[in-house]
Amino acid sequence: MLVIYVKKRMEISFIAMLLFAPLMLSFAAPYIASQSVENTMQLAATNTITRGPLIESTTNESTTIYWETTESAPSTVNYGKNTSMLEVMTNSTSDTVHSVKLTGLDLDAKYFYEVESGDAQSEMYYFFTAPADGGKFRMVILGDNRPSSSTAPEQPEVFSEIIDLSIGEDPHLVIMTGDFVYGVTESHSQNLVAWEKFTNITDRINHYAPIIGVIGNHDTGASTGSRLLEYYFDAFLNFGHSTTYFTFTYAGADFFILDSEEFGLEGRITGEQYEWLEEALSSSQSPLKIVSAHRPLYSISHIGSALDVNITERDRLQNLFEDENVTFFTAGHDHSYNRIVVNGVTHIITGGAGAPLYNTPWGGAYNHYISSNFSYSEIDYSVIKPSGVVSEHQKIPSEGPIEIFLRGFANTSRKENGTIPEIYFSEVPVTKYFSWDGNDNQTELTGLPDVEGNHTLDVYAENEEGQWGHVRYLFEAYIRDTTGFLPPDDTADGGMSWITNIAIASIVAGAAVAVVIVFLLRRRGKI
Ligand SMILES: [Fe+2]
Structure with a gap:
């Protein structure tokens, strides 16, 4: 009986399924259809790399590679010493911002690499690991590329040319000495456009080498009444630093990047920053100390408004450099090239990457970048024009007699008797x-x-x-x-210029005439 009952139940269930199946399918169909559309869409979706890959920071055994994508996906770097790139490093966490550190690399070596996130894949680029401490590394230094007008955010064409030439130098590092955009305004969309035009060019060299961006007076947004630094921080990875002054070490050389644009302290390295620098320099054991700020100490076109806004503080900074054996200081701000060596500290101004050039009695008003080699034993550098012509080559330490430099005012200048020329050795x-x-x-x-x-x-x-x-x-x-x-x-x-003097004389004379008129009117009882 039990068997018959079970059989009957199965028959009834089967018949019921046949009867209700169309109805069930009609309810389920939209859900199934939506699932299948979604799957199709997922298959069709194409992830895109929107920025990078960029070399964030490099040591003699590692590098960190950064990129951004439209879709969230894992991060993979294929790399190796030849273009077959047999090594793979993957971070399986999905994200749109990717940062992968490669470790265990050989020192002073060239590595090829490409990145992948989902179906997005970059082109193949390469980077160089640092040499052993004290070994020779190549560095490109350039500055003041900014456009010449707030209404035209396009970067100068010569800047693009200089970046392409700089890629050909195969630098280990790139330093940019500031004034990257014309200005940071209150318009977020305008700022995004201006900075994207800048990074579209700098990212081309950042595929191959880390860039250090030294903040300039055009980059801070100070004219809006407060600092708007988000664009500067987005543009530069700065060895992982998110402050405007910082230190890092490369191949045993210690770098000290300064902010000459602190709000309300423009043109000064003072207060907390100076204390930080004093401490950082004194705790450095490196025989090669390199400092960079946007404004120079010995300006040739912004005399009195560079780091010489406060002469006492400028001299204090120079004395600190001398006491702590700073070898090399590089700045921009003056749109030209210039070199002065003061008591063993070489000061370079490199502000010729595209902004309107400044003619000065010291010359140097030409577009250029600096290609250099640094090691514990020697620094040598060439100043290179966009034509490829080397306009100057220098070695540190230099040989021969002491060099004598004049600053403040130029040779053949007309000055009041008693004025003391600024002479440096x-x-x-x-x-x-x-x-x-x-x-x-x-x-x-x-x-x-x-x-x-x-x-x-x-x-x-x-x-x-x-x-x-x-x-x-x-x-x-x-x-x-x-x-x-x-x-x-x-x-x-x-x-005071003679024009100012004439203006003052006119005001004084006018006031005197007014006093006489008032006196006469009073005597006649008119007022
Ligand atoms: Fe500047």
Whole structure:
């Protein structure tokens, strides 16, 4: 009986399934259909790399590679010492922002790589690992690429050319000394456009080498009344740092990146930043210390508004560099190339990557980048024009007599009597002499003589090897007249100009006339 009952139940169930199947299918169909559309869409979806891959930071045994994608996906880097790239590093966590660290690499080696996220795959690029501490590494330095107008965010064409030439240098590192965009405004969309035009160019070299971005006065948004730094931080990976001043080490060389644009402290390295720098430099054991800021200490076109806004602080910074054996300081801000060596510290201005050039009495107003080799024993660098012509080549340490430099105002400048030229020596002289107009040598430099007209200044400096350096300068002196007004001054940094004096004289004369008129009117009882 039980068997018959079970059989009957199965028959009834089967019949019921046949009867209700169409109904069940009609309910389930939309769900099945939507699932199948979704699967089809997933298959059709194409992940895209929207930024990168970029080399974030490199040591002598590792590198970190960064990229961004439209869709969330795992991160894979294929890499190797030849283009077959047999090594694979995968991070299985899905994300749209990818950062993969490759470790166990050989030092001073070239590695090819490509990245993958889902079905997105990059082109093949390469990077170099750092040499052993003290070994020679290549560095490109360039600065002041910014557009010339706020209404045209396009980057200068010459900047793009310089980046392409720089890729050909196969640099281990790239330093950019600031002023990347024309300005950061209150318009977020405008800022995004301006910075994207910048990173579209810099990312081309960032595929191959880490870039260090030194913040410039055009990059901070200070004109809006507060600092808008998100664009700067998005543009530069800066060895993983998200502050505007920081330090990092590469091949045993210690780098100190400064912010000369702190809000309200523009043109000054002071307060907490100075204390931080003092501590960081004194705790560095490296024989190769490299410092960079946007504004130079010894400007040639922003005299008085570079890091010499406060001369006492500028000199304190230079003294710190000397005390802590800083070898090399690089800046931008002046749109030109310039070199000065002060007591063993080489100062380079490289501001020729595309912004409108500045003519100065010191020359250097041409587009360029710097291709350099650094090691514990030697630094050598070439200043290269977009044509490929090397305009200057220098080695540190240099050989031969002490070099003598004039700053503040230029050779042949017209200045008031008593004005003291700024003279600097490439190293501290054992003996130094100054002579005005061929007269007796003096050990201390005095100001322009009290005689109107041309004067020569001879400067002599002896080094420890007994070699003498000598330079003769020519200046024109003028003397303040009895009214206290200054005649015209042909230098940019001069005191009050004659135009200013005329304006003041006009105001004084006008006020005097007004007093006389009021006096006369009162006497006549008119007021
Ligand atoms: Fe600047």
